[in-house]
Amino acid sequence: MVIKAMLNPRHLAAPLWLAAWRAGRALFPEPAGSFRILLFHDVPKAERPAFAQLVQSLADAGRLITPAQAEARLNSAAPKGQGRPPCLISFDDGFASNLEVAETILAPLGAKALFFVCPGLTDLSGQAQADSIAANVFDGKRGANDLTILGWDGVERLMALGHSIGSHTLSHKRLTALSPDQCAEQIEGAAQAFQARLGAVPEWFAYTFGDVGSINPPSLAAIAARHRFCRSGVRGLNVPGMSPLALRADHVDLAAPPAWRQVAVEGGLDPLYRKARAALDGMARGL
Ligand SMILES: [Zn+2]
Known part of the structure; x- marks a missing residue:
């Protein structure tokens, strides 16, 4: 993995890229009230030092925000005249490691994050869960290996720690690959499962x-019927007044070299996703 990382041209160029991006941001700072959503999945033990360092550095800079603070910013209720945009931390898929990270890294810093879980995977255990992780979460490209999904007790523990829970479909299906009925089952079925188990949608x-190819207008409309905020995995800045159904997020590869991780966290990859953001905004506007 080290050799692969050294040979990756993007990773090699990251320090220069980061310096150029920072110089540009110094001249043209991000709009007041803007924020980024960082996106993580499983955080294996080997990557926890990198995760801890990232979260600590954001906390030290006063740049960690809670889901409620992010919501307020979308409504232009945020304080003006900020420095670098703050970050909301989010996790997809509800892997068991999420709770360990919440207890050992987020809790000591008082950081509150957003965890997107799939009730249909939470309900499974053993081989059935492993099969679903491989087929649905990893799209048949790899096995679950030793990865497991948090049970409801784990989800409730996250809530008790002050974190927010979001829906990530019922069983991690790609919405654009489904019939309208199947799509409704993934969105509405998840909403009902949350309502039954946690008392609220x-x-x-x-x-x-x-990605922007994994959402379409009917799916987004079904999501909007049950939820206020829809977060994509499309990179970019979130700004006051934007559609809450077209939120951007920046995946951070914790296995990548530090400069590359920092490029992602500071928005240095934003220019590559202009078209995807425009398509997402167009879908949200058309609802
Ligand atoms: Zn996912």
Whole structure:
């Protein structure tokens, strides 16, 4: 993995790229009230030092915000005249490691994050869960290996720690690959499962796979009927007044070299996703 990382041209260029991006941001700072949503999945033990360092550095800079603070910013209720945009931390898929990270890294810093879970996977255990992780979460490209999904007790523990839970579909299906009935089952079925188990439908939804090709207008309309916020995996800044159904997020590869991780966290990859953001905004506007 080290050799692969050294040979990755993007990773090699990251320090220069980061310096150029920072110089540009110094001249043209991000709009007041803007924020980023960082996106993580499973955080294996080997990557926890990198995760801890990232969260600590954001906390030290006063740049960690809670889901409620992010919501307020979308409504232009945020304080003006900020420095670098703050970050909301989010996790997809509800892996068991999420709770360990919440207890050992987020809790000591008082950080509150957003965890997107799939009730249909939470309900499974053993081989059935492993098969579903491999088929649905990893799209048949790899096995679950030793990865497991948090049970409801784990989800409730996250809530007790002050974190927010969002819906990530019922069983991690790609919405654009489904019939209208199947799509409704994934969105509405998840909402009903949350209602039955946690007593409320989450305000937040993150559609699976996150790319702009994995969402379409009917799916987004079904999401909007049950949730206030829809987070994509499309990179970019979130700004006051934007559609809460077209939120951007930046996946951070914790296995990548530090400069590359920092490029992602600071928005250095934003220019590559202009078209995807425009398509997402167009869908949200058309609802
Ligand atoms: Zn996912």
